[in-house]
Amino acid sequence: MPFEAQDRLALTLLNRIELRPGTQIALNTIEFTALIGLGAMVAGFLGALTGLGGGVVIVPLLTLVFHVDIHYAIGAALVSVIATSSGAAAAYVREGYSNVRVGMFLEIATTVGALVGAALVLHLHVSVISIIFGVVLLYSAYASMTEHEHASANAGPDRIATWLKMDSTYPTENGFESYHVRGVPQGFGLMFVAGVLSGLLGIGSGAVKVLAMDKAMKLPFKVSTTTSNFMIGVTAAAGAGVYLRRGYIDPGLAMPVMLGVLAGSLIGARLLARARVKVLRIVFSAVIAVLALEMIYNGLK
């Protein structure tokens, strides 16, 4: 596609980075790609180390720092969510933690939700999406701060869960332990909400998924986190399919985001065993909270 010289100049000035209000730097494609890739890599790295996922900070990073339109940003973020969740799920399924039946059954709710969320994007104003995004980010930051491994009170069998053969076992220090699943309708409802948020905001909604399985369905902590990871890729794929067909996924933008987040999360996962995650998690949660407030502020403006 040939460009007139003046069009080229005009376009060069369009993709800018704004570090402080009023100071803008114009970037060429390679600089723009490299900076976004670097940012995505840091996001993926911190996301993997803290367990928050890199996807949550991609949209604020792209919209607040690079001034990318939120629709392009959501498309690129969704793609990176699929990459990291599939990469991580490959490692988890082998260990026998994730409950495939629970995951598959709840995926009905999350995929329907994702389709609804992706349809909602068309009807909601950018400022409304921005505010919802900020609120969900704040919740994610809060949830990760208060998250702790607790012994699940192993309640008795539940009629629906028994019928759906959801009760299972998971590996512990004392060998495989069995557990009962409860609260299937509540979990299903919360998963629908998680799906809507995923399709609307381009995030994995891991926080809401864990809430559904941990609190409502009383799954052991390790089982709910790994099953959630197992489901995130499928939920994001449902949203991404719609976004791709609607033209929200731009290859030039999604390329550095996907590769950056993937590389960052792989490095993060490798370092996970040695890192002092607790401090890092507090810092990253604080960063997320600041980004959340800025998203809300931008939406209200």
Next chain:
Amino acid sequence: MEKAEQRMDEMMGRLLRTGVILAAAFVLAGGAVFLARHPEPVTNYRVFQGEPEVLRTVSGIFHEALALHGRGLIQLGLLILIATPIARVAFSVVAFLYQRDWTYVLVTLIVLGLLLYSLLGAHA
């Protein structure tokens, strides 16, 4: 039974890993072509315009990728990435068929149908 399930899990893990690696390879190759050919910006990301038709449909993307266009190759990589969880669900349908677990054959078929609808059938 336990052994068969374990083998299924391993195959599922391999499927996911292969999908992600293949997708990343296409995105990387496409990215190199794209950056080499377009040192100047082609898209203004501040204003949403939407992608052209050829980068939005499965047939269009294959066409662009076969022509070795950078953006087409990236988009093909992203399509492989989106297809990876879909392939995993399809794999689960087979796994539950193998176990004669009809409830979950139905459950996984519903999820698979929803995913295919989102990629191929949903109104843009």
